[in-house]
Amino acid sequence: MxxxxxxxxxxxxxxxxxxxxxxxxxxxxxxxxxxxxxxxxxxxxxxxxxxxxxxxxxxxxxxxxxxxxxxxxxxxxxxxxxxxxxxxxxRTPEKIAHDMQRLLNDWYADIGQLIQEFEDRYSRDSDSRENQPLQSCS
Structure with a gap:
């Protein structure tokens, strides 16, 4: 899981x-x-x-x-x-650690870009939603 x-x-x-x-x-x-x-x-x-x-x-x-x-x-x-x-x-612990650090840095950069895309996408959507009347859930 x-x-x-x-x-x-x-x-x-x-x-x-x-x-x-x-x-x-x-x-x-x-x-x-x-x-x-x-x-x-x-x-x-x-x-x-x-x-x-x-x-x-x-x-x-x-x-x-x-x-x-x-x-x-x-x-x-x-x-x-x-x-x-x-x-x-x-492999030497130093080489393994270096590779893990590089992978983590790459992952961090990718996640940072996804977070920015999330913010950009939903910031625009929320601006347009604020000007629309509320709809009921029924």
Missing amino acids: ATSVREDLERDLGCLDLLGCVHGLNERDQTVFRLLQQAEERLTVDDVADRLDCERSTAYRSISRLHEAGVVVQEQVNYENGGYYYVYRP
């Missing part, structure tokens, strides 16, 4: 909640991000699935969402005899 902006602003957000809020990540995605952040090495999808005791497809979906959101980096590792696999690591 969607919440209003007012409800989101009145809520106590944590760091991971913020990451989820900005990028639309669910709790599993945030858990995978935390695991990748705490790992000393880059992890494969199978590593993530094993450590979180979940299906490989579940781990893959979360990693894909994190990668698409730009908070996780995918790197290809090649086998000597051909073939490859992917490992994942989080």
Whole structure:
């Protein structure tokens, strides 16, 4: 169920909640991000699935969402005899924070323009309504 902006602003957000809020990540995605952040090495999808005791497809979906959101980096590792696999690591907190700040600034500018359009539209409509007689509701 969607919440209003007012409800989101009145809520106590944590760091991971913020990451989820900005990028639309669910709790599993945030858990995978935390695991990748705490790992000393880059992890494969199978590593993530094993450590979180979940299906490989579940781990893959979360990693894909994190990668698409730009908070996780995918790197290809090649086998000597051909073939490859992917490992994942989080981007630096500074880069993630910078991207979130940019997204917030873009959103703020867009919302500011919508508010101005709202004011312009309904200010003109209210001026013309003030000169019209009141109509009954029946």
